[in-house]
Amino acid sequence: MKQKAYLFVFDGLADWEPAHALCEINKSGKFTVVPVGVSTRPITTMGGMKLTPEATLGEVKPADTAVFMLPGGDMWQGKSREKLKSLLRDLHQANVLIAAICAATLEIARAGLTHNIRHTSNSKKYLKTFVADYQDDDTYVHELAVADQNVITASGLGSVEFAREIIKHLKIHSEADTEIWFDMFKHGVMPASVG
Numbered sequence: 001m002k003q004k005a006y007l008f009v010f011d012g013l014a015d016w017e018p019a020h021a022l023c024e025i026n027k028s029g030k031f032t033v034v035p036v037g038v039s040t041r042p043i044t045t046m047g048g049m050k051l052t053p054e055a056t057l058g059e060v061k062p063a064d065t066a067v068f069m070l071p072g073g074d075m076w077q078g079k080s081r082e083k084l085k086s087l088l089r090d091l092h093q094a095n096v097l098i099a100a101i102c103a104a105t106l107e108i109a110r111a112g113l114t115h116n117i118r119h120t121s122n123s124k125k126y127l128k129t130f131v132a133d134y135q136d137d138d139t140y141v142h143e144l145a146v147a148d149q150n151v152i153t154a155s156g157l158g159s160v161e162f163a164r165e166i167i168k169h170l171k172i173h174s175e176a177d178t179e180i181w182f183d184m185f186k187h188g189v190m191p192a193s194v195g
Contacts, residue, residue: 003066005031005170008084008104009053010038014072015045017101017156020163020185021069028172031066038083046073057083062094066170072102072156077130085111095150097169102156106130114139118148122155160186 005025007018026033037043037053044050060068068091088111091098100108105121108114114127114136120143121127127134139148144158147165154162164182167173173181183189 001064002030002032004034004060004064005066006034006036006055006060006068008037008068008070009035009043009045009051010073010075011043012073012075013043013045014102014156015047015049017071017159017162018069020160021099021166024163024167024172024181025067025170028170030172031170036060038081057087060087060091062091062096065091065096067097067099067166069166070098070100070104070107072104074103076103076106080107080110088113092150097150097152097166099152099154099162099166101145101154101159101162105153108151108153109134109136113151114153117151118146119151119153120144120146120155120158121153122157 007022022033025031034055035051035053036055036057039056040053042050042052084107088098092113102122106127109127109131116139118139118141120141124137124140145152145154145161145165147169152162152165160182164178167178167181180191
């Protein structure tokens with residue numbers, strides 16, 4: 001049975017942010033992409049797409065999980081979710097890849113997953129504004145995406161970099177092909193074999 005690539009879905013999620021990663025994960029045929037929510041009631045993305053979660057947070061098992069992705073959205077600037085933070089800690093302890101982009105990096109910080117881990121977000125000031133006890137200045141990195149200890153964090157401006165880190169960690173493409181993919185989607189450079 002294939003391992004699962006979970007995407008946490010909720011009303012108002014920034015649907016474009018995980019799109020590149022989801023496409024490559026699904027095309028690889030190595031994983032089953034599963035939208036997961038706090039319940040199985042349908043949600044509406046920021047772009048107006050209707051999605052129905054196929055699982056709830058309580059059904060996520062670390063042993064079956066290849067990656068747990070959290071897209072951005074305004075929801076993250078509100079209150080924290082204890083059940084989600086607990087799941088993130090369990091996944092991290094089991095060495096499962098966790099990937100958060102844009103405002104979802106707030107929940108990574110709230111779960112304590114930025115302690116002694118190189119990480120990024122929309123800015124350091126952004127983390128400090130919404131996470132009252134954030135004190136991980138020393139490991140904050142000013143990059144569009146950062147991977148460290150099975151935690152990928154990305155700025156909302158770094159969806160292609162976010163996808164590249166996920167592709168690398170899940171070994172979807174070779175290193176060379178990953179860089180070709182990145183040059184195509186980041187810089188508009190078509191491979192010589194296509195041109």
